[in-house]
Amino acid sequence: MLVKVIIKRNVREGKEKHFFSLLKNLRFNAMHQKGYISGETLICAENTNRVVVISKWESLEDWSNWKIDIKRREIDARLGELQDNPTIYEPYVFSKYKAAAEQGFPPPLQKQRL
Incomplete structure (x- = not known):
């Protein structure tokens, strides 16, 4: 079951450079974890100190382990x-x-025989 994790952070004024350096390091490490698929970082256009990271994982267990x-x-x-x-x-x-x-159907990405 695919999982997307929404992570919300508010960066303290004047700490952005160090913050984004650490965030990049965190993403680099996540990329080597079992089940990690992808991630993206979004900065709020109306308040650039608000940051949202969206990561995609193969399972909730993979995310929880990370x-x-x-x-x-x-x-x-x-x-x-x-x-x-x-x-x-x-x-x-x-x-x-x-x-x-829950209904017992095969996953949607799996080819079904007609």
Whole structure:
């Protein structure tokens, strides 16, 4: 089941350069984790200190394993020192996959025999 994780952060004024350097390091490490598919970083057009990271994972278990990884927690703690508020993590599953699985249908990306 594919998972997208929405991560919201508020960067403290004047800490942007260091923040984005650490964020890049975090992404680099995530790319080597089991189940990592992709990620993107969005900066709010109306408030450039608001940052959203969207990462895609093969499963909720893969994301959960990365979230508790010691290296990730170390970098995340350093990012937290550069933020105004705590980080918000919101994992989401694709509704069509969840609904199909609950009904016993094969995953939508799997070819079905007619």
